[in-house]
Amino acid sequence: MQATEPRIPASQLQRFIAAAMEGLGLPGADAAVVAELMTEAEVQGSDGHGAIRLAPYARRIKAGGINLHPNIHIVKEKAAMAVLDGDNGMGHLVMQRAAQIAIDKAKNAGIAWVGARLSNHAGPASLYARMPLAQDMIGMYYAVGNANHLPPWGGLDMLLSTNPIAVAVPAGQEAPIVLDMATTVAAYGKVKAKAQRGEQMPVGWMIDRQGNPLTDPRRSEEGFLMPIGGYKGYGLALIVGILAGTLNGAAMGSETIDFNKDDVSVTNTGQAIVAIDPDAFGDIDEFKARVDKLVREMRGSARMPGVDRIWLPGEQSHAKRIANERDGLALSSALLAQLDTVARDLGIARLQDT
Amino acid sequence: MQATEPRIPASQLQRFIAAAMEGLGLPGADAAVVAELMTEAEVQGSDGHGAIRLAPYARRIKAGGINLHPNIHIVKEKAAMAVLDGDNGMGHLVMQRAAQIAIDKAKNAGIAWVGARLSNHAGPASLYARMPLAQDMIGMYYAVGNANHLPPWGGLDMLLSTNPIAVAVPAGQEAPIVLDMATTVAAYGKVKAKAQRGEQMPVGWMIDRQGNPLTDPRRSEEGFLMPIGGYKGYGLALIVGILAGTLNGAAMGSETIDFNKDDVSVTNTGQAIVAIDPDAFGDIDEFKARVDKLVREMRGSARMPGVDRIWLPGEQSHAKRIANERDGLALSSALLAQLDTVARDLGIARLQDT
Numbered sequence: 272m273q274a275t276e277p278r279i280p281a282s283q284l285q286r287f288i289a290a291a292m293e294g295l296g297l298p299g300a301d302a303a304v305v306a307e308l309m310t311e312a313e314v315q316g317s318d319g320h321g322a323i324r325l326a327p328y329a330r331r332i333k334a335g336g337i338n339l340h341p342n343i344h345i346v347k348e349k350a351a352m353a354v355l356d357g358d359n360g361m362g363h364l365v366m367q368r369a370a371q372i373a374i375d376k377a378k379n380a381g382i383a384w385v386g387a388r389l390s391n392h393a394g395p396a397s398l399y400a401r402m403p404l405a406q407d408m409i410g411m412y413y414a415v416g417n418a419n420h421l422p423p424w425g426g427l428d429m430l431l432s433t434n435p436i437a438v439a440v441p442a443g444q445e446a447p448i449v450l451d452m453a454t455t456v457a458a459y460g461k462v463k464a465k466a467q468r469g470e471q472m473p474v475g476w477m478i479d480r481q482g483n484p485l486t487d488p489r490r491s492e493e494g495f496l497m498p499i500g501g502y503k504g505y506g507l508a509l510i511v512g513i514l515a516g517t518l519n520g521a522a523m524g525s526e527t528i529d530f531n532k533d534d535v536s537v538t539n540t541g542q543a544i545v546a547i548d549p550d551a552f553g554d555i556d557e558f559k560a561r562v563d564k565l566v567r568e569m570r571g572s573a574r575m576p577g578v579d580r581i582w583l584p585g586e587q588s589h590a591k592r593i594a595n596e597r598d599g600l601a602l603s604s605a606l607l608a609q610l611d612t613v614a615r616d617l618g619i620a621r622l623q624d625t
Numbered sequence: 626m627q628a629t630e631p632r633i634p635a636s637q638l639q640r641f642i643a644a645a646m647e648g649l650g651l652p653g654a655d656a657a658v659v660a661e662l663m664t665e666a667e668v669q670g671s672d673g674h675g676a677i678r679l680a681p682y683a684r685r686i687k688a689g690g691i692n693l694h695p696n697i698h699i700v701k702e703k704a705a706m707a708v709l710d711g712d713n714g715m716g717h718l719v720m721q722r723a724a725q726i727a728i729d730k731a732k733n734a735g736i737a738w739v740g741a742r743l744s745n746h747a748g749p750a751s752l753y754a755r756m757p758l759a760q761d762m763i764g765m766y767y768a769v770g771n772a773n774h775l776p777p778w779g780g781l782d783m784l785l786s787t788n789p790i791a792v793a794v795p796a797g798q799e800a801p802i803v804l805d806m807a808t809t810v811a812a813y814g815k816v817k818a819k820a821q822r823g824e825q826m827p828v829g830w831m832i833d834r835q836g837n838p839l840t841d842p843r844r845s846e847e848g849f850l851m852p853i854g855g856y857k858g859y860g861l862a863l864i865v866g867i868l869a870g871t872l873n874g875a876a877m878g879s880e881t882i883d884f885n886k887d888d889v890s891v892t893n894t895g896q897a898i899v900a901i902d903p904d905a906f907g908d909i910d911e912f913k914a915r916v917d918k919l920v921r922e923m924r925g926s927a928r929m930p931g932v933d934r935i936w937l938p939g940e941q942s943h944a945k946r947i948a949n950e951r952d953g954l955a956l957s958s959a960l961l962a963q964l965d966t967v968a969r970d971l972g973i974a975r976l977q978d979t
Contacts, residue, residue, distance in 0.1 A: 352906065381705050422926055423926050430926060448863070506938040509804075519906060
């Protein structure tokens with residue numbers, strides 16, 4: 272973030288992304304959904320999954336790697352589940368639909384699980400896990416990442432992605448608890464950011480092919496991300512991939528297409544969303560009051576020396592959301608330049624003039 | 626394990642535990658279920674959750690901390706979920722019932738989630754996650770641990786337990802994939818084992834109240850277990866506790882009763898089991914073939930120097946199960962002595978004479 276750049280209202284970014292998506296050939300209604308969700312990612316501080324993704328999405332769409340008129344449809348369903356075929360459409364469209372189906376089914380069944388295949392990258396996991404919150408439901412989201420950076424524990428072949436988990440829990444007076452985590456110690460985007468800034472990585476983020484710590488981010492191609500808890504994180508990444516990918520007939524393991532290097536092949540991305548209605552388990556207001564109590568207990572814990580505050584999962588993102596909605600978005604000059612290039616390529620107005 | 630001790634057939638241990646449970650006052654049918662599951666834990670190599678638990682269970686039962694004639698019943702249900710009231714019965718009875726309900730509902734709804742409150746310690750998480758495997762279903766299990774060893778990230782107050790996650794996935798020719806993990810780097814039982822053997826702990830298992838590594842297991846009371854991935858593991862432990870505890874109206878956070886120190890208070894233990902029917906998502910045989918392919922990919926990965934073999938989650942436990950079923954159980958002399966004490970107290974035959 273450059274302090275000298277003026278902050279941009281979220282609504283302005285949203286209009287710009289919608290115009291870009293329409294310029295790329297998405298129908299207006301679909302462009303609006305993608306723009307809303309990409310802007311929402313930016314607003315909640317998931318800047319690795321927000322506006323920065325516009326350029327790579329545009330590149331893939333122009334290469335023919337995305338179906339602009341997908342027939343997103345249910346291929347299997349029962350009372351508490353469905354499998355969606357995303358027909359290689361934008362992942363945001365597929366997973367918004369999946370979330371809506373999960374919420375609708377959970378109202379009747381108490382819980383519902385909707386998986387997707389033939390989807391694509393859909394932005395931050397928490398974007399979808401948060402959707403059931405509006406109905407006072409718990410949301411869970413699993414995804415297969417779109418590039419493999421993780422070998423099985425003890426191995427050298429990168430067969431797994433940073434397959435993320437997100438869970439959102441409604442609270443009463445407090446902000447919802449929103450956990451959104453890769454199953455690796457650091458997400459790959461953080462490695463790229465360290466390289467850009469010329470900084471070293473802490474020990475524990477990556478190892479080299481001999482199993483030794485790798486701390487120079489410019490050498491990241493020579494090593495692997497470390498899973499959280501060692502073999503445990505490997506197990507989690509594998510299980511998340513099975514639940515989000517294999518179960519839905521989506522890509523997993525060696526089938527994963529690296530979307531950084533291949534703009535054309537169908538990624539067959541797999542994701543899954545779960546909606547749980549706490550009101551089916553008890554009384555929703557009692558549940559929310561119990562969550563509030565837990566939040567306050569955690570926050571009120573005595574602290575280690577040097578720790579100013581105990582955070583709940585999602586609490587920092589919540590604070591960013593409030594600030595960004597109030598003050599507008601602080602986009603870096605590098606990102607603004609990238610968006611200008613997209614605008615020029617598409618012959619649409621620049622963000623600043625939108 | 627003492628090499629000099631003769632191996633004991635699993636069926637013999639099971640008869641002994643059943644006799645002990647009957648001696649403690651459990652009805653015969655319930656004693657048989659508890660004995661079967663505790664023995665199964667031992668057979669699969671979960672020795673921290675098997676026969677070693679008989680003495681503390683006996684202590685709690687004799688202190689009146691367990692309801693020997695519980696009315697385990699559904700208090701809320703919908704097509705894809707139920708909440709069980711365990712009525713403070715043995716956790717094994719509650720969670721076996723929960724698993725059966727989840728499997729039955731998943732047959733119709735495609736997936737089902739059954740939570741429990743007023744349950745008790747039920748043994749290893751994988752015991753229940755594995756139950757849906759017999760129906761070619763995926764099983765997931767979440768639990769609130771029965772003693773808090775983990776503060777929120779940056780905190781000093783132990784408000785969280787090592788809340789475990791287990792997931793079991795059916796395969797075709799290969800053994801099922803079974804992940805069973807605490808959300809801390811090491812389970813507390815491993816710390817106790819290091820202390821018994823007079824060994825130091827690796828850096829990363831525990832920290833002291835200043836946040837520095839704690840490696841002397843005899844000083845474990847002065848510090849805390851480390852969550853996997855730092856703040857991520859704290860988030861996971863919190864979320865697992867909410868899903869297994871708070872959602873069901875069970876104990877969580879400061880409400881958790883430390884069952885090592887208190888034999889009388891109702892623990893109000895919360896657990897949850899999820900059954901997912903892959904046949905609802907596609908074809909079960911295709912699913913199992915895809916899991917086999919994944920297993921072989923992981924196992925076939927090139928390996929780091931010094932790594933003899935790549936393991937899948939649950940594969941070592943699977944090997945132990947086969948060996949223990951074939952050769953009998955190798956129980957340590959310390960454990961055998963503990964079981965002799967239980968037998969003497971209850972006036973039943975010793976394990977060796979059962």
